[in-house]
Amino acid sequence: MKFRVEKNLKSEDLLNFIDEALKKRAFLILNACCRVEYKGRAVSRLxxxxxxxxxxSDGSFLIHQNVNLEPVNWQPPKTKFKVELDNDKVIITGSRQKPKEKLEVKIYTAYVSSYHIGTDTKSLELAGYEQDMVDLVYKNPEIIENGFRATSTEYSTSNxxxxxxxxxxxxxxxxxEFKSRRAGVNAVKQLKRYIDNFLDHKKQVRGLLVAPSVTDEAxxxxxxxxxxxxxxxxxxxxEKDKSLTLDFFSRNE
Amino acid sequence: MKFRVEKNLKSEDLLNFIDEALKKRAFLILNACCRVEYKGRAVSRLxxxxxxxxxxSDGSFLIHQNVNLEPVNWQPPKTKFKVELDNDKVIITGSRQKPKEKLEVKIYTAYVSSYHIGTDTKSLELAGYEQDMVDLVYKNPEIIENGFRATSTEYSTSNxxxxxxxxxxxxxxxxxEFKSRRAGVNAVKQLKRYIDNFLDHKKQVRGLLVAPSVTDEAxxxxxxxxxxxxxxxxxxxxEKDKSLTLDFFSRNE
DNA sequence: CATTAGATTTCGGCA
DNA sequence: TGCCGAAGTCTAATG
Incomplete structure (x- = not known):
C-alpha cells in the first residue's frame, strides 16, 4: 500500500496535498478544524x-464528527471536487448533478492529512462463502484435478x-480464482491480471476460474x-453456520 | 487537537496503540490489510x-473499502471492544448486546495508525424537511388554496x-399528506387509508397530497x-436565517 | 425501554 | 437511466 502522511500542513501545502490525492484517486483522510455547508436535497450548516x-477513490465524500455511525454530512460516489484557497483557508467543494447538490468544507486547521492507495479486490459475502470454497480446495486439492497440489493461499500481487x-x-x-456465485467477466479479468503478474515465468502458467457457473460472456x-x-x-x-452462531452465542453467556 | 500518528507498526506496538486510543476514548483510524467477519443480525465475511x-469516541465501529459511501461493515455506537494478539496478528472485536452481534477485524499489516482527540460542540442545522413544510402550511394555510384553514396537526387515526x-x-x-421529495404510490396509498377513516363523514372529504412532485404512477x-x-x-x-432570536444565540461561537 | 416514521437515506436489481 | 424495494438500515422523537 502506498501512502503519505503529513502533520500540521499550512494552507498552501494542504492545497497541494489534497490536489495530489485527488489526482491519484487516492483515499484521502483529513483531521481538521472546519466549517461545513450543504445545499441540495436539503440545506444544512455546521x-x-x-x-x-x-x-x-470513487468520489464518495464523508464528514464524520466524533460521534454517531453516520457521517454528519456526505455526498455519494462520483462527486466532482474543486479545491481552492480563500483568505488563506482551503475550501473543498464537492458537486453533483442529479440531484444538483453541493457540499463545501472550509478548513481552518489541518492536523493530520493522509492519503493512501490500497488494493482491495474482495467484496462482501453475505450469503455465499468464497472462503469456504478456498478452504475446501486447499484441504482437498484433488477436487480441482488429479495431481493438483496447492502451494499457497492469499499470495500477494500488485493486483x-x-x-x-x-x-x-x-x-x-x-x-x-474463486467465486461463490455465477462468475462474470470481471472475475475473468481479475484472473487475467494475476496471470499477467507471472508473464516472465519459465514454465506454462495455467489460470483457473473456480465457480458454480459462469456467464456466457465470461x-x-x-x-x-x-x-x-x-x-x-x-x-x-x-450446518457450519449454525454451530458457529451457537458457539458465538454460548461463548458470551 | 491532540493526536498521534504512527507508520508501519508491528503487531505488539499496534496492539498497544489501539489500547491507548480506546482508553483515551479517541477517534481511531487504521489503514490496514485485514479480514473482517460479522455475526449477528446477519453473517458476513470479507x-x-x-x-x-x-x-x-462513542464506540461507533466502521470499516470502509475504497468505494461506496457506506461502510462495508460496521457496528453502531456503544460497541464494546476487545483487542488481542493471535498468531502475531492483532484482532479487534467489537461486541454489542441487543441485538447480540459481533464484528471481528483481523489485521495482517497496519500501514498508517492514528488517533486524535478533538473538540466539536456544534451540531448540524438542517432545513428542508417534511416537518418544515407542515409548519409552513400550518402557519400560512393560504398557500394550499384560497380559504383553506388548518384545524389540527398530527391527527391520530388507526392508520x-x-x-x-x-x-x-x-x-x-x-x-x-406531506412529502418533502417526489411522492410515489406509497404516499397516495397512505393518503387513501386516511380518507377511509372518514368514510362515514357527512360532508365531502378531500384528500390532498402535498409534495414538490409526483411520479406518473402516483x-x-x-x-x-x-x-x-x-x-x-x-x-x-x-432557522438561523428566519429567526432573530436564534441568530442572537448562535452569534457567539 | 420499545415503537415508529423519516432520511440529503444508500444500494442493488431489473425493466 | 429510472423506479422499486430492501437494509445488519440509522436516528431522533415519542409513549
Whole structure:
C-alpha cells in the first residue's frame, strides 16, 4: 500500500496535498478544524469544529464528527471536487448533478492529512462463502484435478491476493480464482491480471476460474485469454453456520 | 487537537496503540490489510484486502473499502471492544448486546495508525424537511388554496397520524399528506387509508397530497381514488436565517 | 425501554 | 437511466 502522511500542513501545502490525492484517486483522510455547508436535497450548516473528512477513490465524500455511525454530512460516489484557497483557508467543494447538490468544507486547521492507495479486490459475502470454497480446495486439492497440489493461499500481487497458487501434476504453475456465485467477466479479468503478474515465468502458467457457473460472456473471455473454468459449488454452510452462531452465542453467556 | 500518528507498526506496538486510543476514548483510524467477519443480525465475511478501520469516541465501529459511501461493515455506537494478539496478528472485536452481534477485524499489516482527540460542540442545522413544510402550511394555510384553514396537526387515526387536518372555504374536511421529495404510490396509498377513516363523514372529504412532485404512477392512482395533488417545495431556509432570536444565540461561537 | 416514521437515506436489481 | 424495494438500515422523537 502506498501512502503519505503529513502533520500540521499550512494552507498552501494542504492545497497541494489534497490536489495530489485527488489526482491519484487516492483515499484521502483529513483531521481538521472546519466549517461545513450543504445545499441540495436539503440545506444544512455546521459551525466550527474538529472533524474527520474523507474522500474515497470513487468520489464518495464523508464528514464524520466524533460521534454517531453516520457521517454528519456526505455526498455519494462520483462527486466532482474543486479545491481552492480563500483568505488563506482551503475550501473543498464537492458537486453533483442529479440531484444538483453541493457540499463545501472550509478548513481552518489541518492536523493530520493522509492519503493512501490500497488494493482491495474482495467484496462482501453475505450469503455465499468464497472462503469456504478456498478452504475446501486447499484441504482437498484433488477436487480441482488429479495431481493438483496447492502451494499457497492469499499470495500477494500488485493486483490483489491470489486465492490459491499451486502446481499441476506436470509442475505447471496454477493460479486459482474463486467465486461463490455465477462468475462474470470481471472475475475473468481479475484472473487475467494475476496471470499477467507471472508473464516472465519459465514454465506454462495455467489460470483457473473456480465457480458454480459462469456467464456466457465470461466463458467467451476465458477462451480468448486461454484460461480454464472449473465448476464447483460452494460447500453448504448451513450446518457450519449454525454451530458457529451457537458457539458465538454460548461463548458470551 | 491532540493526536498521534504512527507508520508501519508491528503487531505488539499496534496492539498497544489501539489500547491507548480506546482508553483515551479517541477517534481511531487504521489503514490496514485485514479480514473482517460479522455475526449477528446477519453473517458476513470479507476476505483479505486493504481498508480503513475507524473507531469513534462513542464506540461507533466502521470499516470502509475504497468505494461506496457506506461502510462495508460496521457496528453502531456503544460497541464494546476487545483487542488481542493471535498468531502475531492483532484482532479487534467489537461486541454489542441487543441485538447480540459481533464484528471481528483481523489485521495482517497496519500501514498508517492514528488517533486524535478533538473538540466539536456544534451540531448540524438542517432545513428542508417534511416537518418544515407542515409548519409552513400550518402557519400560512393560504398557500394550499384560497380559504383553506388548518384545524389540527398530527391527527391520530388507526392508520397513523394525519399531517394536517383542515377545512376548505366550503367547510369540506381536508386531509393533507406531506412529502418533502417526489411522492410515489406509497404516499397516495397512505393518503387513501386516511380518507377511509372518514368514510362515514357527512360532508365531502378531500384528500390532498402535498409534495414538490409526483411520479406518473402516483398521479394515476390519485385520479383513480379521486384525490388531489398540490405542488409545494419544502422551505430551504435555515432557522438561523428566519429567526432573530436564534441568530442572537448562535452569534457567539 | 420499545415503537415508529423519516432520511440529503444508500444500494442493488431489473425493466 | 429510472423506479422499486430492501437494509445488519440509522436516528431522533415519542409513549
Amino acid at each position: 459551525g466550527l469544529g474538529e472533524r474527520t473528512v474523507i474522500i474515497k 490483489g491476493f491470489i486465492d490459491i497458487l499451486g502446481k499441476d501434476k506436470n509442475g505447471n504453475l496454477m493460479i486459482l 466463458l467467451e473471455l476465458l477462451e480468448k485469454y486461454e484460461l480454464e473454468f472449473k465448476e464447483l459449488e460452494p460447500p453448504r454452510e448451513l | 476476505g483479505l484486502g486493504e481498508r480503513t478501520v475507524i473507531i469513534k 397513523g397520524f394525519i399531517d394536517i387536518l383542515g377545512k376548505d372555504k366550503n367547510g369540506n374536511l381536508m386531509i393533507l 398521479l394515476e392512482l390519485l385520479e383513480k381514488y379521486e384525490l388531489e395533488f398540490k405542488e409545494l417545495e419544502p422551505p430551504r431556509e435555515l
